[in-house]
Amino acid sequence: MRAEAYLAREETVAGWVVRVISYQLGERFLASVENADVGARIARAEAGTREEAERVAIDRANERLARTRRRA
Amino acid sequence: MEVRLSTHASSYAHPEVLVSTDWVANHLRDAKVRIIEVDVDTASYEQGHVPSAVGWNWMTELCDPLVRDIVSKDRLEALMSKSGIANDTTVVLYGDNNNWFAAWAFWQLKIYGHADVRIMNGGRKKWLEEGRELSADVPTPAATAYRASEPDESIRVYLPEVRSSMGGSTVLIDVRSPAEFTGEILSPPGLPETCQRGGHIPGAKNVPWAKACKEDGTFKEAADLLNIYASVGVEADKPVIAYCRIGERSSHTWFVLKYLLGHKNVRNYDGSWTEWGNLVGAPVER
16 A cells, blocks of 8 residues: 555644645545644554545544643 | 865765665565665555565654663664664665654664764655655564674764863754754654753754755755865864754764765754753753
8 A cells, every 4th residue: 555645734723823734545535634833743643535634633632732821 | 984074075985885766676586685664654555665674663663762872782683683684784764754753763773873873865755755665564574693893982062072062172063953953942843842941952953954955855866965065163183972852863964974975974952852951951052
């Protein structure tokens, strides 16, 4: 098997710039969200379509990012 | 180790420690080569990995399970043996997040004296992006009787020495993101807070680890790297200490400075901010 249709883009989630990465692996689509500045992965998901995998990963990332506190 | 750091660096000091994805693809069945995947996200390996690659879990296999420390010599020997690595095997490391934990593993293998360790330039991301073959099969290599050297502590630094180096000639490089460096956040966004105070060690310069990488995850050219680190005062033979939050991002920068730029005296402070930022009475700058 191979990763097919590898896509990466940046967007803002809960006020943080993140990179959304997705690709197809066999019958499945895998998506992950990482913070753009640090590079660490925040969330990932797997689903039957790219849209669903990205939606779930972004939802999970949103939940975690919303808990990150900015200090003065 | 020969140091070729100069203001006109046109090539890496030790190009032999980097291999391309092409090179790996051509050595998948080379009995003298063992490919190892080490990821931040320990589930990535199971999703599909470079065929014949063995997966290492940094949380359970590259750390002491009880004391906060790197893997012990005995456990490293057991890990290498069960991974089919002999003392003369070429070990090629790769992983996610532009090889963060591959660099962490590289640093530990050097502490225990493994001679031939290399990193796949671009890591897992580049392999995936290039649409190369992946496998879900977990290899079961024939076990070896690996013998590690006594730890080489010259590439590691502990808290007391970091403290005493403040204000001296040592260049302290904080490789975390600018927001972590300034104390705006206590950990990377989305991850649990693991310190009591935000900021950085007084006098440290902020050079985020990612500055060493291109968009495709491969390392920048030597001349570019030289300029990046020279701009914060890194010079040949000047002692350098790199740190981050837990020591893996700083392993990446340590690798760049020591092997790509040939800097002689560079050490990784793996206690990093999770140690310093939790210490009672430690000075913090913002």
